[in-house]
Amino acid sequence: MLQAYYDNNDKFLIAADCIIFGFHNNELKVLLTRRPVEPMKNEWSLMGGFMEEGESLVQAAEKILFRYTQQKNIYMEQVGAYGEIDRDAGGRVISVAFYALVQADKFNTSLANKFDAKWINVKKLPKLVFDHNKMVDDALKLLQYKVSTQPVAFHFFNDKFTLPALQELYETIYQMPLDKRNFRKKLNNMDLLDKLEEKDKVNSKRGAFYYTFNMERYKQFLDEGKRFSL
Amino acid sequence: MLQAYYDNNDKFLIAADCIIFGFHNNELKVLLTRRPVEPMKNEWSLMGGFMEEGESLVQAAEKILFRYTQQKNIYMEQVGAYGEIDRDAGGRVISVAFYALVQADKFNTSLANKFDAKWINVKKLPKLVFDHNKMVDDALKLLQYKVSTQPVAFHFFNDKFTLPALQELYETIYQMPLDKRNFRKKLNNMDLLDKLEEKDKVNSKRGAFYYTFNMERYKQFLDEGKRFSL
DNA sequence: GCAAAAGTGTTGTACTTACACCCATGG
DNA sequence: CCATGGGTGTAAGTACAACACTTTTGC
Numbered sequence: 001m002l003q004a005y006y007d008n009n010d011k012f013l014i015a016a017d018c019i020i021f022g023f024h025n026n027e028l029k030v031l032l033t034r035r036p037v038e039p040m041k042n043e044w045s046l047m048g049g050f051m052e053e054g055e056s057l058v059q060a061a062e063k064i065l066f067r068y069t070q071q072k073n074i075y076m077e078q079v080g081a082y083g084e085i086d087r088d089a090g091g092r093v094i095s096v097a098f099y100a101l102v103q104a105d106k107f108n109t110s111l112a113n114k115f116d117a118k119w120i121n122v123k124k125l126p127k128l129v130f131d132h133n134k135m136v137d138d139a140l141k142l143l144q145y146k147v148s149t150q151p152v153a154f155h156f157f158n159d160k161f162t163l164p165a166l167q168e169l170y171e172t173i174y175q176m177p178l179d180k181r182n183f184r185k186k187l188n189n190m191d192l193l194d195k196l197e198e199k200d201k202v203n204s205k206r207g208a209f210y211y212t213f214n215m216e217r218y219k220q221f222l223d224e225g226k227r228f229s230l
Numbered sequence: 231m232l233q234a235y236y237d238n239n240d241k242f243l244i245a246a247d248c249i250i251f252g253f254h255n256n257e258l259k260v261l262l263t264r265r266p267v268e269p270m271k272n273e274w275s276l277m278g279g280f281m282e283e284g285e286s287l288v289q290a291a292e293k294i295l296f297r298y299t300q301q302k303n304i305y306m307e308q309v310g311a312y313g314e315i316d317r318d319a320g321g322r323v324i325s326v327a328f329y330a331l332v333q334a335d336k337f338n339t340s341l342a343n344k345f346d347a348k349w350i351n352v353k354k355l356p357k358l359v360f361d362h363n364k365m366v367d368d369a370l371k372l373l374q375y376k377v378s379t380q381p382v383a384f385h386f387f388n389d390k391f392t393l394p395a396l397q398e399l400y401e402t403i404y405q406m407p408l409d410k411r412n413f414r415k416k417l418n419n420m421d422l423l424d425k426l427e428e429k430d431k432v433n434s435k436r437g438a439f440y441y442t443f444n445m446e447r448y449k450q451f452l453d454e455g456k457r458f459s460l
Numbered sequence: 461g462c463a464a465a466a467g468t469g470t471t472g473t474a475c476t477t478a479c480a481c482c483c484a485t486g487g
Numbered sequence: 488c489c490a491t492g493g494g495t496g497t498a499a500g501t502a503c504a505a506c507a508c509t510t511t512t513g514c
Contacts (some may be wrong), residue, residue, distance in 0.1 A: 057313025
């Protein structure tokens with residue numbers, strides 16, 4: 001009778017779809033692929049895959065992320081579940097979307113070729129299959145809120161970063177220009193960054209100092225009741 | 231081959247769980263029930279139910295809401311999907327949580343008796359089954375953000391409301407006291423409420439004026455690029 | 461020596477906070 | 488007439504927005 005209660009109900013395919021964000025050449029990009037199966041074969045699509053018996057939702061998403069990036073411990077957050085009846089032309093599928101922040105420079109191109117994957121500027125997205133455009137929109141809104149209130153944007157960088165690069169990143173996420181002095185003032189007031197001796201001389205002759213995010217200082221900062229804000 | 235791609239994958243039970251918020255006696259409450267089936271029978275639980283073939287996620291949630299409240303057109307928002315492997319002791323179930331804002335005074339008690347349902351103060355929740363406590367926490371955080379940036383709190387009222395009641399509502403949602411004059415100043419500046427002639431004389435001898443939310447004015451307000459904030 | 465990006469402070473404005481007294485009425 | 492909750496304004500402090508010039512260095 002116990003089993004009956006559970007088993008007399010309908011079951012569904014569940015997919016995890018990943019909005020993989022990367023920051024490259026001063027642009028916020030999403031990793032897209034050409035859908036490998038019918039229907040909509042060869043149309044632009046997010047990275048996705050079905051969830052299996054033995055895994056949690058989070059594990060299913062991590063599986064997809066690893067398949068397409070070969071990276072582990074990627075920062076990831078759930079966007080939500082998408083369950084309209086006809087959302088997937090191939091059958092009844094409930095998708096749970098996750099966004100992930102990856103270091104686009106760590107990304108290797110042979111992998112990209114294998115999966116027919118491309119980094120595409122968020123502002124210039126093509127029409128994607130099913131409701132994937134809505135997923136990206138929702139993910140971007142969530143990301144905007146998140147980076148403004150928590151220090152997660154640093155996951156886009158390989159530990160160190162320059163202030164001009166950080167500002168460019170925030171500008172592309174917010175899709176608006178920011179005032180250089182005001183931006184730096186806020187960072188200065190929070191006092192969460194460590195300035196390195198080293199400079200990045202790629203983007204300018206003068207060179208910009210590298211910084212790192214100080215996690216211990218951030219924990220104290222939270223304990224003191226302060227709030228991250230950018 | 232097309233069908234094979236879809237059908238060779240695992241399928242799952244999907245449940246919709248509803249965090250039904252209501253405002254009653256100046257307290258923010260959640261409608262809870264005694265779980266009617268094993269396992270965990272008779273433990274406190276959110277209102278939930280399985281999703282069926284012919285319905286969308288939203289429709290599944292609306293079905294649950296209607297079953298327990300007999301109301302339609304309830305304001306509802308998705309909180310997220312919960313997919314840990316052992317989250318439900320009765321079997322593998324993926325739950326999608328929704329919160330809903332209902333007018334607790336419209337609620338009839340015979341219905342409550344039928345389903346063994348009770349309104350319980352959010353600050354005094356008992357231990358709920360599975361991960362339902364986490365769902366309520368997540369829903370409450372979302373609700374706090376939502377009512378601070380969008381005029382959704384008005385759904386708790388049956389169209390008209392007094393300013394003292396509105397303030398009490400915000401105080402219980404935020405779980406902090408607010409300054410009466412500052413609260414009213416913000417409302418005044420946004421100019422989105424219409425003052426009625428009528429007074430509520432139940433809560434005081436002098437009586438407090440009723441107000442209604444003016445939706446047309448709010449649309450203009452948005453068109454002018456303004457943002458709701460409380 | 462000049463082009464190109466990095467770095468640096470001040471001032472006015474808008475918003476947020478803190479705060480205390482009178483009013484209306486039912487009992 | 489008094490107890491109870493409803494209603495009102497101002498001043499100080501804080502956060503935000505706007506703004507322009509000097510520095511460094513590779514070419």
